[in-house]
Amino acid sequence: MNGCARACCLAAVLAMARVASAAATMTSLRAPSDVAPDTNPNSEFWKDAPHVLAGLDAGGKPVGRRTTEVRSRWTPDNLYFLFICPYQELYLKPNPATTVETNRLWNWDVAEVFLGSDFQDIRRYKEFEVSPQGEWIDLDIDLHKPHHEEGWVWNSGFQVAARIDRAEKIWYAAMRIPFAAIAPVPPRSGMEFRMNLFRGEGPPSKWQAIAWQPPLAGTFHTPERFGLLRLVTGAEPRRGEKLPSGRH
Numbered sequence: 001m002n003g004c005a006r007a008c009c010l011a012a013v014l015a016m017a018r019v020a021s022a023a024a025t026m027t028s029l030r031a032p033s034d035v036a037p038d039t040n041p042n043s044e045f046w047k048d049a050p051h052v053l054a055g056l057d058a059g060g061k062p063v064g065r066r067t068t069e070v071r072s073r074w075t076p077d078n079l080y081f082l083f084i085c086p087y088q089e090l091y092l093k094p095n096p097a098t099t100v101e102t103n104r105l106w107n108w109d110v111a112e113v114f115l116g117s118d119f120q121d122i123r124r125y126k127e128f129e130v131s132p133q134g135e136w137i138d139l140d141i142d143l144h145k146p147h148h149e150e151g152w153v154w155n156s157g158f159q160v161a162a163r164i165d166r167a168e169k170i171w172y173a174a175m176r177i178p179f180a181a182i183a184p185v186p187p188r189s190g191m192e193f194r195m196n197l198f199r200g201e202g203p204p205s206k207w208q209a210i211a212w213q214p215p216l217a218g219t220f221h222t223p224e225r226f227g228l229l230r231l232v233t234g235a236e237p238r239r240g241e242k243l244p245s246g247r248h
Helices: 003-022 148-153
Strands: 025-030 051-054 068-074 078-086 110-116 124-130 136-142 159-165 170-178 192-201 208-211 227-232
Touching (some): 068 192, 078 110, 078 192, 110 170, 136 148
Parallel strands (some): 025 068, 025 227
Antiparallel strands (some): 051 068, 068 078, 078 170, 110 124, 110 192, 159 170, 192 208, 192 227
């Protein structure tokens, strides 16, 4: 590699580092023990959990009353998410099946988590979805392939729960994701993952994208726009502290 090439390579690495250091970060608080997926935001498990707001459309414009709160907790075995989803109009699949995977669930109202532990190949990550009716799908995404949706045949063993409060026009969804399905090493405080959070709401004619980090593209599958999820035990690591992360 000549001097010019080395300089270009170094500049690219530094640019990637600046992007990573500036990435939006959500924290997940360690829980004392595992529980079944719980959709009650006032439960002991969820009431003190850190949260972020997913309140932008795919282009970065506010979505107003559809702004979604997402909370997270973790244990040595599982990673948990709770979605609190105000809605305007539900678009639900007829005859829902909750005991088996529902392929193409993204064509209906759904909440989604994209998680990646590989910081060297950001085009590889996992996708987890749950509907207001408790339908689910998980996918092993490889954007190097022409049809990444074929990853739905993968099975993570994750569990979900969901319910609809029609009086308040809010639906709730919880996920419990085994760490063994998303990282090659056990979880530890300070560990980081690449992550984004999404919702889709409404029929095709009025479909609304809702994002934590807007993809600024016609697809949610834009890993360059992901933020970070950091596991904590109560206090965040100090700035500059070495993180025992899933980066490998």
